Amino acid sequence: METFDTAVVGGGLAGLGTASLLHQRGDNVVLFEKENEPGGKVRSVREDGFVVEMGPLGWLDREPVVGDMVSNLGLTPLIADDVQKDRSLYKDGGLIALPSDGKSFLMSKVLPFSAKLRLGCEMFIPAKRDGEESIHSWATRRLGRHVATTLFGAMVSGIYGGDPEKLSVHAAFPMMAGWEFESGSCMRGAMKHIRKKGRDIREGRLRKTSGTLCSLPGGLGDFTDTIAAQLGSNYRGGKGLDEVVPNGDGWDLYQDGEIVATAKNLVLAVPAREAARLMGVVGKDLVPVADSIPGNNLCVVTGAWRRDKVKDALRSFGFIALRNHGFRPLGVQYASSIFPDQSPSDMVQLRVLIGGSFDPDVADLNDQDLEAECFGPLHDLLGVQGDPERTWIRRVAGGIPQYTIGHLDRIAAFDAKEKLYPGLHFAGDSLHGVGVNAVLKRALVVADRIRV
Numbered sequence: 100m101e102t103f104d105t106a107v108v109g110g111g112l113a114g115l116g117t118a119s120l121l122h123q124r125g126d127n128v129v130l131f132e133k134e135n136e137p138g139g140k141v142r143s144v145r146e147d148g149f150v151v152e153m154g155p156l157g158w159l160d161r162e163p164v165v166g167d168m169v170s171n172l173g174l175t176p177l178i179a180d181d182v183q184k185d186r187s188l189y190k191d192g193g194l195i196a197l198p199s200d201g202k203s204f205l206m207s208k209v210l211p212f213s214a215k216l217r218l219g220c221e222m223f224i225p226a227k228r229d230g231e232e233s234i235h236s237w238a239t240r241r242l243g244r245h246v247a248t249t250l251f252g253a254m255v256s257g258i259y260g261g262d263p264e265k266l267s268v269h270a271a272f273p274m275m276a277g278w279e280f281e282s283g284s285c286m287r288g289a290m291k292h293i294r295k296k297g298r299d300i301r302e303g304r305l306r307k308t309s310g311t312l313c314s315l316p317g318g319l320g321d322f323t324d325t326i327a328a329q330l331g332s333n334y335r336g337g338k339g340l341d342e343v344v345p346n347g348d349g350w351d352l353y354q355d356g357e358i359v360a361t362a363k364n365l366v367l368a369v370p371a372r373e374a375a376r377l378m379g380v381v382g383k384d385l386v387p388v389a390d391s392i393p394g395n396n397l398c399v400v401t402g403a404w405r406r407d408k409v410k411d412a413l414r415s416f417g418f419i420a421l422r423n424h425g426f427r428p429l430g431v432q433y434a435s436s437i438f439p440d441q442s443p444s445d446m447v448q449l450r451v452l453i454g455g456s457f458d459p460d461v462a463d464l465n466d467q468d469l470e471a472e473c474f475g476p477l478h479d480l481l482g483v484q485g486d487p488e489r490t491w492i493r494r495v496a497g498g499i500p501q502y503t504i505g506h507l508d509r510i511a512a513f514d515a516k517e518k519l520y521p522g523l524h525f526a527g528d529s530l531h532g533v534g535v536n537a538v539l540k541r542a543l544v545v546a547d548r549i550r551v
């Protein structure tokens with residue numbers, strides 16, 4: 100039986116990120132991943148000049164830890180084309196450009212004039228500092244009904260594929276909720292935050308980030324593959340752990356009823372439900388807590404057409420579709436415009452996301468029906484002619500955890516378990532934030548706690 104400083108369970112971004120940070124700091128770390136391929140939700144298909152992302156498309160350069168990890172792995176980020184700054188909204192049967200700054204916001208047709216005036220009153224709305232609140236209720240109260248349904252509706256669709264009336268603003272958008280709490284107003288808080296960030300950058304406490312969308316030449320899979328390779332024989336893929344049992348001085352790790360390793364520290368970077376199950380008797384009380392974190396089914400349906408078969412110039416990131424406006428998918432990303440090097444120059448790659456809270460049965464559709472739902476509406480909207488020459492489909496069951504009201508209590512329950520078992524840590528997008536930046540930021544927190 101082998102002994103390690105740290106065992107990480109789960110080879111998605113969270114687990115690989117934590118293991119990589121610890122490995123680079125000299126920890127004897129082992130990682131167990133149940134699937135044959137590393138990456139979890141990250142999956143990049145590379146074939147015939149295409150890089151097709153079957154999970155996340157990229158990350159926004161906002162968290163220094165991500166850029167640091169990429170460069171420490173010897174990788175060079177692929178920066179998205181400038182077109183990615185332009186995004187649209189599908190509303191009332193057509194596309195409307197989303198404003199990118201204050202001036203374009205004032206001119207934009209995305210909101211009526213009255214809604215812009217209402218937004219301007221935000222600073223005068225009294226602050227509410229108690230209780231968890233839904234995103235929709237919070238945004239309506241602070242910013243007005245139109246902003247809540249249109250802008251926040253789009254944001255929640257784009258990030259969570261979720262229902263703004265169910266998600267908790269304090270868990271899903273903690274920074275915004277914090278601005279109200281600390282400064283009495285979201286706008287005052289945002290301005291204070293921007294000023295502080297500027298000061299921290301000028302005085303060397305924070306590194307400047309570009310805010311641009313990034314990936315890697317071979318897709319995000321370059322990141323996860325490189326970490327798995329870096330871990331060498333301490334990356335154990337293809338077989339999951341069945342149980343983890345505290346032994347007084349650390350953890351015993353079980354596969355097929357046998358102890359395969361022990362470790363002083365244990366990082367559970369698997370979905371919360373799986374983490375609770377793995378802990379057996381000592382995780383029993385976490386099972387109902389984890390079960391109350393729903394996950395949305397999501398499908399990524401990507402098609403490639405010859406460039407001359409698409410009339411629209413596709414000079415933007417793509418669009419998010421507001422719910423109940425006649426367009427079933429959540430949105431379309433113009434992948435070949437965002438990262439031109441990831442498609443052959445004579446081809447167009449369009450990535451359609453479909454599913455989410457309002458469309459839970461989407462994963463039951465067969466490939467043909469999925470393609471019809473995703474690509475059919477693009478004929479009129481973008482002037483796409485005929486069927487794609489190639490198609491890639493991935494169904495991600497429970498793909499995006501939903502931080503519904505009560506999520507803060509769920510985090511507290513998992514935090515309490517960490518306190519009870521020093522050396523135990525939870526990572527991953529079930530609890531502390533969805534997305535590349537959030538899970539890697541949490542990976543750094545966990546790695547720092549282990550290497551005090």
Ligand SMILES: Cc1cc2nc3c(=O)[nH]c(=O)nc-3n(C[C@H](O)[C@H](O)[C@H](O)COP(=O)(O)OP(=O)(O)OC[C@H]3O[C@@H](n4cnc5c(N)ncnc54)[C@H](O)[C@@H]3O)c2cc1C
Nearest residue numbers: 109111112113133139140155156339340498527528534535
């Ligand atoms: C379709 C889609 C598009 C997305 N787009 C973006 C985007 O563009 N930008 C962005 O920032 N984020 C995006 N996200 C979110 C982002 O991908 C996730 O938040 C992130 O990848 C989660 O990483 P994770 O490690 O927490 O979880 P996972 O990737 O789910 O990893 C968990 C791992 O644990 C393993 N595991 C489970 N049980 C066991 C066990 N018993 N033993 C061993 N291993 C086990 C699983 O096999 C899995 O590999 C997207 C998500 C989806 C689904």
